Amino acid sequence: MSGRGTGRRAKPRAGDARTGAHARSAGRPRAVRRLLLGVGVAAVACCLLAVVPRISDGGAPTVDIGATPLPSARPPESIPLPEQPSAQRDLPVRAPASQDPDTLAGLRFPLEPTLKLGGRFVTVAGGDTGPGTGKHLAYRVEIEEGLALDGTLFAAMVQQTLNDSRSWARDGLTFDRIDDAGASFVVRLSSPGTLHRICSPIVGDTSVSNVSCNANGTPWVMINGWRWAQGSTAYGDDIRTYRQMLINHEVGHRLGRQHSTRCGPGGVAPVMMQQTKSRRADNGKVCDANPWPYPTG
Numbered sequence: 001m002s003g004r005g006t007g008r009r010a011k012p013r014a015g016d017a018r019t020g021a022h023a024r025s026a027g028r029p030r031a032v033r034r035l036l037l038g039v040g041v042a043a044v045a046c047c048l049l050a051v052v053p054r055i056s057d058g059g060a061p062t063v064d065i066g067a068t069p070l071p072s073a074r075p076p077e078s079i080p081l082p083e084q085p086s087a088q089r090d091l092p093v094r095a096p097a098s099q100d101p102d103t104l105a106g107l108r109f110p111l112e113p114t115l116k117l118g119g120r121f122v123t124v125a126g127g128d129t130g131p132g133t134g135k136h137l138a139y140r141v142e143i144e145e146g147l148a149l150d151g152t153l154f155a156a157m158v159q160q161t162l163n164d165s166r167s168w169a170r171d172g173l174t175f176d177r178i179d180d181a182g183a184s185f186v187v188r189l190s191s192p193g194t195l196h197r198i199c200s201p202i203v204g205d206t207s208v209s210n211v212s213c214n215a216n217g218t219p220w221v222m223i224n225g226w227r228w229a230q231g232s233t234a235y236g237d238d239i240r241t242y243r244q245m246l247i248n249h250e251v252g253h254r255l256g257r258q259h260s261t262r263c264g265p266g267g268v269a270p271v272m273m274q275q276t277k278s279r280r281a282d283n284g285k286v287c288d289a290n291p292w293p294y295p296t297g
Contacts, residue, residue, distance in 0.1 A: 104153050106240040111148070111229040113210055116193020120145045123179050124155040130163045132174035139175060140183035144190050147225050154189050154228070161247045166292035168248065168255060185254050187221045187247075195222045209277050212246060214253035221250045232276045235289055245275055245291035252293065263287035268295055 121142040130136065141158055143151035155177060161167055162175040169175065190198075192210055199206040199213035199222055206213050212224040223246060235242035248271045260270040261282040269279045269287035279287045 101153055101156060104150065105157055105243065108231065108239055109149060109229040111226050113192060113226045113230075115147075115191045115226065116197075117144050117146045117191040119194045119197070121188055121190075122151075124151040125179050126152075126155070126177075127179055128159045128177045130159075130169070130174035130176050132163060132169050134169065134172035134174045136174045136176050137185075138178050138183050140178055140180075140186045142186055142188045144188070144194055144225070147189065147191055149189060149225055149229060151189065154223075157243055158187050158247055161244045161291075162251060164244075164292070166294050166297045168251060168293055170294045170297075171255075183219070185221055185251075186219045187223065187251070189223050189225055189228060192224055192226045195224050198222060211274075211276050212250050214250050221254050223247070223250060227276060234275050234277070234279050238289065241289065241291050245271060245289075248291055248293060249275070257293075264290070264295075 121144050124141040124143060139158075141151070141155040143149065143154065159175065159177050163169050192207070195212065196205070196207045198215055198218070198220065202215050202217065203213045206224075210224060210226060212227060213222050214220075215222055227246060228243060231237075231239045231242045235245070252272055257272050259274060260272040262270070263281045263285055264270045264287070267285070267288055268290040269275050269281075271290060271293045273279065273281075273287065275289065279289060281287055
C-alpha cells in the first residue's frame, strides 16, 4: 500500500493553474519593455554618431552631415577674353578740365596704377588719311571699355605723332587710321591689369615697372593707360612729349626696331631707349629726353 501511494502523482490544486498563467502573462510586458528600451538606445546612439565628430585614421575630426545639402559653389563670373571686341561705340567722356585737344594733350588724368578692367575693347570711331606720299599703313585705334580716358584724344595724338616728319613717317611711310577691318596693326589704350595679362606671357612681366608693350604674335600695340594718364618721372611734367615717345617707342617695336642703350648724337636718348624706366645709358651717362626717331626732322 505504501509503495503504490508513493508513485502516485499529486493532483494540482485549483489555484496552481491560475498562478502559472499569471506568471507567464506578467513576464511578457517586461520582455516588451526590454525590447523597446534596446531599440531606443540604438536610435539614440545612431543620432549621436551622426552629429558628434569622429576621428578619422590619423586625421582631423570629421563631421558626418548625412543628407544635409552643402551650399552650391557660386559659378565663376564670365570674364570676356581680350580678343572678344565689343560692338559698342560709346567712348569715355572727355575730361572736364578743358575741351581743347591741344590743352588736354599736356594734362595728367587720374587713374589707378593697379586698375584692371574686363578686357573688352571698342574701336574709336572715325578715320584719318595720313598726309604723306609714302607707303600707306592702315591701323586701328581701340580703347578698353570702362577706361575713364578720352579715346578720341588718344586716337588724334597717335595719328599726329606717327605722321610727324620726325617720326616713322621719315622712313617713307604714311599712317592711315581706319575704324574697320583691314588694319595692319591695332593701337590699344588699356588698363594696366589687362595689359599685363596680355603682354607678360609675351615680353616678360610688364607689371614690374608698369610699362607698355608691343604684343608680338598679335595685332596689338598695347599702351598702358596709367602711363598715358600719369607719365613717368623720367619726363617730369612734360606729359605731351612723354605720350609722343610712348607711341613712337611701341610702334617702333611693331616696325621691327629693338631697344637701344646709348645716347644718340648730341646726347639725346634714342626713341628706342626704355625712357619710361630711365634715360641713363649703359655707359652711365644720362641722355636728354627725346620722343622722336629722327629728332632733327
